[in-house]
Amino acid sequence: MSTYRLRRDGVACSDLGGEIVILDLETSVYLSARDTAAVLVEQLVEGATAQALVDALTSRYAVDAAHAAADVEEFLDQLRGRNLLEPVRV
Amino acid sequence: MSVARALGRWRNPSTRMVPAALLVALAVEIGLRTTSLPRLTRALGVELAVTGHDDLARGPVGLGPADTTRYRAAAAVARRWPFGRNGQCLRLALTAGFLLRRCEPRLYLGVRHVAGRTVAHAWLAVGGAVLDPTADAWAPLVRPTAP
Numbered sequence: 001m002s003t004y005r006l007r008r009d010g011v012a013c014s015d016l017g018g019e020i021v022i023l024d025l026e027t028s029v030y031l032s033a034r035d036t037a038a039v040l041v042e043q044l045v046e047g048a049t050a051q052a053l054v055d056a057l058t059s060r061y062a063v064d065a066a067h068a069a070a071d072v073e074e075f076l077d078q079l080r081g082r083n084l085l086e087p088v089r090v
Numbered sequence: 091m092s093v094a095r096a097l098g099r100w101r102n103p104s105t106r107m108v109p110a111a112l113l114v115a116l117a118v119e120i121g122l123r124t125t126s127l128p129r130l131t132r133a134l135g136v137e138l139a140v141t142g143h144d145d146l147a148r149g150p151v152g153l154g155p156a157d158t159t160r161y162r163a164a165a166a167v168a169r170r171w172p173f174g175r176n177g178q179c180l181r182l183a184l185t186a187g188f189l190l191r192r193c194e195p196r197l198y199l200g201v202r203h204v205a206g207r208t209v210a211h212a213w214l215a216v217g218g219a220v221l222d223p224t225a226d227a228w229a230p231l232v233r234p235t236a237p
């Protein structure tokens with residue numbers, strides 16, 4: 001299973017406590033991640049598989065794995081669409 | 091305005107620097123609309139710092155009279171700049187950064203909550219000291235790295 005992380009080059013972020021702000025320096029577009037999205041971004045700073053992200057959600061929120069997996073996939077698609085993710089080479 | 095008053099103002103070094111700052115601000119405005127921030131900062135000779143700045147000095151910055159004049163001219167232009175409403179801090183930092191490019195300027199970006207909204211700010215550090223006295227009120231935007 002692929003491991004992804006938030007792009008290290010051309011991206012800057014800041015944790016405001018419950019909200020993580022991401023700035024794509026190339027496009028000057030800001031993204032704000034709150035609540036469950038902030039949990040996922042926290043994991044993606046270090047690098048995580050989709051399954052690890054699902055586990056992070058199910059361990060913190062009362063959500064079933066299938067629902068969490070769908071949300072994670074949608075979130076990853078959004079980040080990929082904005083070119084904010086990069087694969088982690090192991 | 092009388093001629094005498096106009097001449098009096100012109101004797102002020104900051105006023106004489108304003109046309110240069112105006113030209114730089116115009117170039118910055120075009121750059122912000124046509125290229126990415128990393129490219130623009132490189133072209134201006136300003137380092138885009140995506141690190142924290144806890145290591146930098148605070149308080150009065152030891153800018154010499156000429157550099158203080160340059161910064162004041164950039165600030166005067168930024169205050170009246172008609173474009174980029176709510177984005178004057180970035181324009182000021184880039185314009186002043188170019189004018190102070192010999193002092194190793196670094197551009198910092200940060201965010202904070204104001205009245206329930208997330209707002210962004212930009213500020214400059216030169217010669218190892220933060221120019222903006224409000225800088226510590228902002229959470230710097232830094233490159234994402236694992237703890």
